[in-house]
Amino acid sequence: MSELVDFVIVSMVLVAIGIYGLVVKRNAIRMLFSIEIIANAANLLLVAFSRGLPNGQGQVVALFSIAIAAAEVAVGLGLIIVAYRLYKEIDVEEFRSLRG
């Protein structure tokens, strides 16, 4: 039978993969993927601790978190489309207009 620690370990691995993607990848859509992976790891932790305690509030907060992540993805993809129209490129290295 699985314990709480197993879920925490999976969540930790997902966060590490997400941080790797954020650091290495320079494609805006792939960076959004990394953010999604990290957000999902956080949701997994919330639900796992909610089951372990047991307390229903963790699941409620996880539901709110999923909804916020959906809004964030919508705005992020809108920003990527605007940036693509401006620069014809989704590589974040090219978005240097504000760089001195």
Next chain:
Amino acid sequence: MADPIFIAVAVLTVGTAIIALEARELIYGAIALAISMLGIAGFFLLLDAPFVAMFQIAVYVGAVAVLIIFTVMLVRTQALFTTKEDKKRKGAGIGLMLIIMSSLGALLITSGLSGQFGDFNASPAINFTEIGRLMLTYYAPALILLGLTLAGAIIAALALARRETITGEEGEEKGEEDMEEQQRRERTS
């Protein structure tokens, strides 16, 4: 120890998360991300949270993945294939990932969390009527704020994506005009 279903779901989730970041074509990456979200929903089912699992499938696999795939289709294909990452940065990223994993793992082992809560199946699962009750009583203001946030985000996304006056050519022309003006000023001075 962990049961085989848990290990299978863990391998599926982590493996597809890696594929989502490393796949050469972005559209395959988007599909792999959707499968990874499905794996997280499987974890929620293992944790006796079917309501959250259904929400996860509806929002992530149903809405977010489709949105990402549409965006990938909107962006010109040539921009998707160019990968400008050097080996040094990739090595540094993998090193950072390993450092985070090992340090957090050491923290977990020394924290005494293992065996803290015992077997999950010993305690009763949370009924989803409890979730509904919490959402409509204690968390009601948060729920209303969440609805407003979602509406605002969707209006913002529409306003961002619908503007058709933004094009690269206009910006370049403006830049050229600015350059000419600068040259004129330099000549006069």
